[in-house]
Amino acid sequence: MQRVTRLSRGLVLAVFALSTLFPFYWVLVSSLKDKHQIYANPFGFPVKWHWGNYADIWQTAHLSRYFWNSLFISACAVAIMLLIGAMAAYVLARREKSGWLYAYFTLGIMIPVHAILIPSFVLLKQLHLLNSHFGLILIYIVSNLSLCVFVLHGFLKGIPRELEEAAAIDGYGRVRTFVSIVLPLAKPGLATVGTLGFLNCWNEYLFAYVLIGSEPSKTLTQGVMALTGQYSTDYALVCAGLVVSMLPLWLVYMLFQEQIVKGMTAGAVKG
């Protein structure tokens, strides 16, 4: 009986693992085909291995430049978002009468980005931030800020106040307490929202193509999507681009896995 349940449990887990590995396999294998093969033979191994696809996208399609742009934009957006998000979440967690402000921040979780496209574009134009990375960074900060505050709020509530009080007795100022006591304790929470935020920024396309027109400033998603045309798309190159854009994300996840997993739950602890 025990064996049977263990076996069936293993089976379920393995089948699901296969299903989640499959798309990775597909993107990888497709990235080594030519564009006709994708349709002719969508799921098998390539007839001929086109390693050149990677050289093509990295150089000809300028993905190398876009890659660094995306890294810069996503990293800045996430860093700023974490900082101001954690500061706000800390206040919300420590002040009793801030329920309405908390509700105000969490409102943003429900807003689809398409809804704010036109107004924010108009706004950024007035601020002369079109075609600038900074404009895009601002948008990415706010579109992830709500989730950030939501999760960190729960997380910081869970950190006992006594620590801060002890720090105050030791003569720490409030800012110093926040930086050297609270933030380190909040690492798992930061890792979690940081990862999710990074993921969103890295894969975002709509704002990127509307805001960033000039060639040298484009993001990686724009570079990958430029491989699709109105009438024709070279999906082999697109898949090669996707592999290039996926790897850093997976790396981030693998690196912070433990922290993220811890943060995911802690963040949900209700206040």
Add this chain to the structure above:
Amino acid sequence: MTWLSAKMKKSASIVLAATLVAGLAAGCSNSNNDKGSNASPSTDASPSASSSPNNGGDKITIRFAYNWTGADPKASYFEGKLKEYEAKHPEIAFKFEATPGEEHRTKIKVDTTAGNLPDIFTYWLGPVNLKPLVDANEILDMDEYLSKSGTVKKEQYTDIAWSFFDIGGKKYGLPLEAFKGFFMANRELFQKYNLEYPKTYADLINVAKVFNDNGIVPFSMGSKNGQPSHLFFSYLTYQFQNGFDDAQQIPQTYQYDTDAVRQAAQAVTQMKEDGIFPSDTVANGDWGPQLSLYNEEKAAMVYEFPWMIGNVKPEIVDKSDLINFPALDGSVVDPSSYTIGAVAMGLLINRKSFEDPAKQQALVDFADFINSDEVLGEVAKGGLFPAKQMELDPSTLSPLYAKAMEFTKTQNVWPHHESYVPDSNAYSVILSSLDELFAGFVSPEDYVSKTQKALDKAK
């Protein structure tokens, strides 16, 4: 390749004048191709613009937005020319804003809404796309440009070509890219099963039966967001009594519900029942999947357009014949006498930028450059059918391009319904309803009433 040279000799170096628009004229044949070719290059793109600013060292900035980029076969030829021009004109700071495919439309819409329209940009035809821009007085009447232009003349384009950019009697875009549809059949597949190209609908049913029995899709046609089915549907409609005349009346009558459209809708349902199309028209919709069935020899016939030429496999081009689609039951127009074609894109100029004295000359020169034979001839290598009447060097063009040009030379070119429907919401209803019609979600009657309702609302 041997095929090409043979064909070339035979037709004594076909003058590959961009026939589309010529063919449109007077709705008749090809005779007027040659006369319009007053090959007036002078494309050294007059660097006269350099004379303008330089006072204070302030460079003028020209923003140009387009979508011949990325995977578009035209991209490398076009963007190469842009870079050349940029290098030749250090006095101008160019900002090239390239957005692939349909996203270009969204970008321009958002730009327009925010008052951030580029100085010059490519855009799609017809009142659906142009009317809002014209109503807001955002874009330039091309007569003003033509009066300043050194090389581009009104006569280089036919009246019909201009008509796609005509709003209230004025021309708001310079026709750039034209297109014509053509049907192809895989000769080897037909030979293998001892079949003739179908002439009548009864033939088509027989052919379809044999192909279906052998696991081959008779005719690759899908419909995802109306692509590519809306062009095919126009083609079917024009086989019936007054089909084309009715379409031309739509801007005045707002009447899409006509006998011809009804017959075409019924024909689609009938063809679906008779197994002419792929079984899943959504999954096989859009341009890529539609062509890939044919490329992989899983479909015997296909309806294609110039922008796909670069994507047809060379060995498939060799096996393909261009054919006429069979006459449907009840059709009154000879299906070989016409083809669907129009201008796909034009060049638009921002009115305010043009009225800026510092920018005007630079804009004129740049527009002249884009419409020069040099640039259009170069981009034709990537499959562009220039809307301008000009000569192309046949040796630079792909075999299928030459074949398609030759085949459609004598056909009347009739624009599809998108050229006439005056409301973007109504046209998007037509596109999404076509998906339903091809998938068999709606009956022909429902298709017609649904689409007509959208037009009534727009009135």
Add this chain to the structure above:
Amino acid sequence: MRRKHDAVFYGAFVLPAVIVYTLFMIYPVAMSAGYSLTEWNGVTAKTFEGLGNYQELIADGDYWQVVRNTGQLIAYSLVFQVGAGLAIAYLLAKVVRGFRFYRSVYFIPVIISPVAIGLMFSLFYNSDTGPLNHLLDSLGLSSWKRQWLSDPHTVLKAVMAPQIWQYIGLYVVIFLAAIQQVPEELLESARMDGAGPFRTFFNVVMPQIWDVFQVCVILAVTGSLKSFDHAWVITSGGPGNASSFIALQMFKTAFISNQIGYGSAMTITILAYAALFTVLFKRICARLYN
């Protein structure tokens, strides 16, 4: 003194986020709410319509169809994302060997761009060339074959499946972490009482992870309300509106049909549904909990 100092500190700390968020999120949403009271094609002048757009929405059969589709997506997401995610996490929590492997692998689809997932599934479903029908044939299930995307009974589910499946891994990871924090003593004493895995789950584990569960439900619901990419890539929401969801419909209305006012009204209804859900859900949870 201390209190005043606190107020300054709190204010200074919360202010950057409030400013950025208000300016770039709330203000644009308020603008959209303003647009929703007008008829506007985005270019020419707006004409004030009052609540006209909302009245039109109420009478718009297409709109209610996409609302129903979105409702289905929410329901399926709750069952198959939250539910399956929880079940898999519960199973995985007891595994010792391969634990890290599974946890890494389950997260892979989450990081792949939805566009790629959508594309892969549209090839997968293709009834003429795709492998799904072949697979059913070879399993002897030929009668299950469908024209997945051209069949009114399957297209909506076919479009929902990939987006639900893609994010199961996210919920697994979240639930896994929660389950691991359930104190060992509780599980131990349940075992002593002779409780089977199901009873342990509902009586011991579930109450302990109740907060996490709520968060996941909210994420799944708001995620469904914002759903866009998969349907856009696979079917463009068609045929007709058969596989369209509210956010997608809003985009089509505003940017393809040029009806920005009407599209904005749809946006506002998305917000209204989300807010309504959050309030109701909190109420229900509070009642259940106490």
